[in-house]
Amino acid sequence: MSSTVNVSAPHSFAEQTTKRLAEKRRRDRINNIALTIAGxxxxxxxxxAAVEILQVPPYILPSPENVFNALWSGLAVPIDSRVGFYLPLWNTLSHAAIGFLIGASLGLLLGSFMAEFRPVEIVLMPYAFALQSLPKIAIAPLIIVWCGFGNGSKVVMAALLTFFPMLVNSFAGIRSTEPERLDLMKALSASRLQTYLRVKLPTAAPYIFAGLDMGVVYALLGTIVAEFLGAQEGIGVVITQAQAVTDIAGVFASLVILGVVGIALHLLIRFTEHRVVHWSDRHK
Known part of the structure; x- marks a missing residue:
């Protein structure tokens, strides 16, 4: 008698399981989007309802229609128009991006050195925490004095606010490397640099992306603070000018744009993490 084994059954079961998981993730995404829209x-x-029932004056709290009209008037213009939101927003984002790259790079570099070399940690960690404990709004005027009322102060503020989250997360991520993996690299006679690049850095990657997630928003905030205190261009200048003429609807429209940009930057970091750090559970 001959017997046959159905070897395709395990593959069929695995495919069905994969399809069910993909369908569940798709339903979860749709539900999350629906809940966000409903919110x-x-x-x-x-x-x-609060504006109409309480009869709140528009110079205190404008109605959603007034905010939408102000938002539309700033968006329904050519991209190169001086009266729209596009040029100020680009100015703010470009300098925030430069400061973010500088602060993130320095934070990752210094955090790695502190995690790798104990003397560096002992010498620099107190200064890092002392710098972080200072209220940034208090030292912002000093930065304006040192760097001027131009774009340099915006880049420095963005870099300063990005630096500490990246420093702490890089340091914690590298120090979280499992001792067993380090022992294995020692057994393979790997150099310190090879161990860092092949074991410690991949282990710290979820921590690093968490620092990037916080730092990208902080960079935007730092740029806005610098624009509030002294700048000629940027979305912060638009807010200041709208406040000066009691255009509260314009202020709210600018804040809506900043909120949308912040969400977009957060999603961009999460998308990049999902592609790069595919073994991480933080994006699930």
């Missing part, structure tokens, strides 16, 4: 609609309805 926004609910907030707008409560906002509109």
């Amino acid at each position: 926004v609609i609910g907030l707008l309805l409560i906002w509109k």
Whole structure:
């Protein structure tokens, strides 16, 4: 008698499981989007009802319609228009990006050195925490004095606020490397640099992306603070000018744009993490 073994059954079961998991993730994404939209609609309805019932003056809290009109008037213009949001937003984002790259690079570099060399940690860690404990709004005027009322102060503020999250997360991530993996690299006679690049840095990658996630928002905030205190261009200048003429709807429109940009930057970092650090559970 001959017997046959159905070897395709395990593969069929695995494919069905994969399809069910993919379908579940798709449903979860749709539910999350629906809940987000419902939350926004609910907030707008409560906002509109509060303004109408309490008779709040528009110079204190404008209605959603007034904010939308102000937002549309700044967006329904050519990209190179001086009266729109595009040029100020580009100015803010470009300098925030430069400061973010500088602060993130320095934070990763110094955090790695502190994690690798104990004397460096002992010498520099107190200064890093002392710098972080200082209120940035208090030292911002000093940065304006040192760097001027131009774009340099915006880059420095963005880099300063990005630096500490990257420093701490890089340091913690590298120090979290499992001793067994380090012992294995020693047994293979790997150099310190090889161990760092092949074991410690991949282990710290989820921590590093967590620092990037915080740092990208902090960089935007630092740029806005510098623009508030002294700048000629940027979305912070637009907010200051709108406040000067009591255009509260324009202020709210600018804040809506900043909120949307912040969410977009956060999603960009998470998307990049999902592609690069595919073994991480933080994006699930």
